[in-house]
Amino acid sequence: MxxxxxxxxxxxxxxxxxxxxxxxxxxxxxxxxxxxxxxxxxxxxxxxxxxxxxxxxxxxxxxxxxxxxxxxxxxxxxxxxxxxxxxxxxxxxxxxxxxxxxxxxxxxxxxxxxxxxxxxxxxxxxxxxxxxxxxxxxxxxxxxxxxxxxxxxxxxxxxxxxxxxxxxxxxxxxxxxxxxxxxxxxxxxxxxxxxxxxxxxxxxxxxxxxxxxxxxxxxxxxxxFHAPVQSRDAETLSAKAPLAGKTIAIARDAAFSFIYSANTGLLETLGAELRYFSPLTDAHIPPADALWLPGGYPELHAHTLQANHSMRQSLREFHQSGKPILAECGGFLYCLEQLTQLDGTSLQMAGLLPGTGVMRDRGGCQGMQTALLPEGEVRGHAHHRSAASGLPEALSHARRSRHPAPGEAMYRVGSLTAGYLHLFFPANPQAIADLFSGAVQAEPAQL
Structure with missing residues (x-):
């Protein structure tokens, strides 16, 4: 050993x-x-x-x-x-x-x-x-x-x-x-x-x-360190490579960088090809079958995100196509209509979800929670200093690890799954495979 x-x-x-x-x-x-x-x-x-x-x-x-x-x-x-x-x-x-x-x-x-x-x-x-x-x-x-x-x-x-x-x-x-x-x-x-x-x-x-x-x-x-014996379910899932032939576009730059290497590693194990792009500097999302907008600091780069009209239009077109999108925390804020800074300035975001994100200089939310999705339960955590309002009805609320109060709201509009939670993909590989492959069908978004 x-x-x-x-x-x-x-x-x-x-x-x-x-x-x-x-x-x-x-x-x-x-x-x-x-x-x-x-x-x-x-x-x-x-x-x-x-x-x-x-x-x-x-x-x-x-x-x-x-x-x-x-x-x-x-x-x-x-x-x-x-x-x-x-x-x-x-x-x-x-x-x-x-x-x-x-x-x-x-x-x-x-x-x-x-x-x-x-x-x-x-x-x-x-x-x-x-x-x-x-x-x-x-x-x-x-x-x-x-x-x-x-x-x-x-x-x-x-x-x-x-x-x-x-x-x-x-x-x-x-x-x-x-x-x-x-x-x-x-x-x-x-x-x-x-x-x-x-x-x-x-x-x-x-x-x-x-x-x-x-x-x-x-x-x-x-x-x-005693290496665990891989479970039969894990072996079967890896062998099936349910994301084989799928390309997943992942936002990665100074505004969106909260990416667990465990998450990208799992996506590759499941067979996906990963393509990284920058919502700050690129004009379009690269050709892909699914999209992941991770967390980060969009509030620090909100002016640049607002000014990149072609990227915001590319994101809206991707959403309208019905391809799966996962947006977490900072990515979730980017998908809203507006983001209001600490000084009160409101900037236009992508508008995939109705609602406004508002930055706060103190307070916020943090803690371990489990996202309850149609594809299955996925563990993760919340850590943010902003609040969102004017949103549609939630798909579900996460379950907190140690408290009975409802956790973060999860939203699904068309093919977009979004919320404040940062998901840890290896917590439920099958659910993640189903999410990015669009196994649970969604209607194309109406813009």
């Missing part, structure tokens, strides 16, 4: 520097010729972009609820077979959520390195990490990474206060030159600032140069 050193990077809360330090470790070891495979806990599009550029390898999501234990086990086993180290970056605080980062670490017996922003504290940091270590017997804390120390003396105070069982793995002093830029939904997309990120990664890796890579790898014990 595949085995590989593995380390889980978690924290007592969000905002402690998990992504920054995960990226620095990945780049530091990569620079020494080691293959580091990084995974991200939970539904996240932005952190994986950063981590992928730092590590030079694809970064996939792991979540026990959204992805399923079998999927997580499969991806880890594949990574273990060809890498020197597996790093998993947690989400939120170590025990936050259900399932939590601690649940994932415990499931695969991966030790946890706790990352903590220690600015404003000293010996208390030792008390906090000791409390995390004692919370659950099935979660082992390998040590503390003290971020944003004020000085070496500050780091020494923390080291001396730690129990013998929890070493200080390393410390980083406050340094604005190694800070990753952020915006309202998290980090700025790597595709927007790739050239700016490179010197940050290299400076971060240089901060770790005093460490011994062999000693660091020794902190991550070799973990055996």
């Amino acid at each position: 595949p085995a590989c050193p593995a380390l889980f990077l978690s924290a007592p809360a969000s905002g402690q520097g998990k992504t920054t330090i995960s990226a620095f470790i990945a780049r530091w070891l990569r620079n020494q010729g080691l293959r580091v495979r990084v995974f991200k806990t939970g539904p996240d599009y932005l952190d994986p972009q950063i981590l992928q550029q730092a590590s030079g390898q694809p970064v996939e999501q792991l979540d026990i609820w959204m992805c399923g234990e079998t999927y997580c086990r499969e991806r880890l086993a594949l990574a273990a077979a060809s890498n020197d180290l597996i790093l998993i970056e947690g989400a939120m605080g170590m025990f936050d959520g259900n399932p939590s980062s601690a649940d994932l670490a415990a499931l695969f017996n991966i030790p946890v390195a706790v990352i903590m922003d220690v600015s404003g504290m000293a010996q208390t940091a030792a008390a906090l990490v000791n409390g995390l270590a004692m919370q659950r017997a099935d979660v082992r804390v390998a040590g503390l990474i003290a971020n944003r120390c004020g000085s070496q003396y500050h780091a020494d105070l923390i080291r001396d206060a730690l129990p013998d069982s929890i070493p200080l793995l390393f410390s980083l002093q406050r340094n604005d030159e190694v800070t990753l830029p952020e915006r309202h939904l998290g980090l700025v997309q790597a595709c927007e600032i790739a050239d700016e990120l490179e010197p940050i990664f290299e400076r971060g890796a240089a901060l770790l140069a005093h460490l011994n890579a062999r000693d660091f790898l020794a902190l991550a014990p070799v973990v055996e």
